[in-house]
Amino acid sequence: MSLDTRTVRRIAKLARIGIDDAEAEGLARELGGILGWVEQLDEVEIAGVPPMIGTGLAAPRAREDVVTDGTVTGGACREAVLSNAPDRVEAFFTVPKVVE
């Protein structure tokens, strides 16, 4: 399995990770190598085998339908949520202008 640089750029776009042309070539080689290695899974008979999504050891459960922010009240929770924002205006996160 080999990957072309066009595919690598498409994946990088989907993952929102910037890459330059030189990197795209290196990544195409490395990712192609990993994909070639995982192709051995094609040997395994999987007809009728269910996918393992988790271990299934924990019983699914529903929590009580109540507010769960515990003792954090009076705006303190808002401050905690915003405390690591790289940029903010008052009680808001900021992003570049998205609407013209």
Added chain:
Amino acid sequence: MAGMTLASARKALEARKISAVELVEAHIGAVDSLDGQLNAFITTSFDRARAAARAADERIAKGEAGLLEGLPLGIKDLFCTEGVRTTAASNILRDFVPPYESTVTANLLKQGAVFLGKLNLDEFAMGSTNLTSAFGGVTNPWRREGSDAKLVPGGSSGGSAAAVAAGLVLGATGTDTGGSIRQPAAYCGVAGVKPTYGRCSRFGVIAFASSLDQAGPMARTLEDCALMLEAMAGFDPKDSTSVDRPVPRYTEALERGVRGLKVGIPKEYRVDGMPPEIDALWEQGIAWLREAGAEPVEVSLPHTKYGLPTYYIAALAEASSNLARYDGVRFGARVPGASLDALYEATRREGFGEEVRRRILMGTYVLSSGYYDAYYLRAQKVRTRIQHDFLAAFEKVDVLLTPTAPSAAFAWDEKPDDPVQVYLNDVFTVPASLAGAPALSLPAGLDRQGLPLGLQLIGRYFDEETLFAAGRVMEKAAGFTHRPAIVAEGLA
């Protein structure tokens, strides 16, 4: 204080032979004098530790000591600690200060443990060498005989393993996704336990691959690991995969012995090219258990060779999804951009290291339209077959014995350039992770060059007690008292 352990320090505190303040100061001194050579700590929290030690002494005086009262521990920098910077060894979280505490660390604090700081790891726990940290690699405190080449401590919990081995802390938390507790424990000559998936809460542990991540203890003895696990484990409503069942007294299982126990030896773990010393140590482990009354039985885990590729598809897919949250908007580093997409792309390019970017891209690919069934869904089905291998084996045997890793620690400059070659370090640890089964590694001997080697035990779901009992038999037989080249005299 020579040969101190968590358990012996606990007894000394109880008997008032030493105070928590003295114990903690001695370990702070060890970090100050030795960590320049190891780089095991990303962040130290000595002021908090000193205050916690004083409070511990007061509780001990009042007869209110918790299970780990006054005992100095290190915390892998993947566990969120309220008010103490938590980085995941990534530039994207370089200045992140969590406003909340992970459940596992909260459980340890509740039992009186004292945290000296946050320990180095591979970035986002992605690696087996601890060289992918944005805060620099960790140096293994061990040296080959007659050589001063810097060796890797293993990974991803490499800072935890190195700090414990060198005597900077009495124990440390680790996390294990495909071997990240067991492999560094083996490389650094310490004990480490990956409990059953769901035993320790994942709440507040920065996610890598959620269906595999599991926290566990690392310490110099299995008794110390048992003590720590008693405090760390337990049901947590804040983790949907946490399992609601009582936590046993693991320390009480230690001396149970192995008489009549059936020990499975998986034949597929005899891989080509394994150093003869590791093979010999494995045989030695079988002999130790047999002499103590266990019955070794050859078993087959036919899908073992598919473990690694299955693991990398599953783990990378989950990682690409989990790491989508680092977008430079709500927390973490930001690199400005003219548009929102440009901001995302610049932030994630700068913020993530090379291995993390590679894994996100790989994970994105296997989840993308047109490839999902061929890669991700197929891997999930193969994972079922791997789980069934273990379930079938555990109908015949009580525990499995294997080597922990296919080699001893290697030098920093011996790390292969090919990512697939690096992934092969995890060949013996990944299958139990995929199954969600508990497993531990204990130091069992040295190789020809004087480096520690580990043996791994894998158990039935929630049967950590049998792991501790069988591990203790081998620990006693091995009598592993070797210490690394860099060590705090008197503490380890």
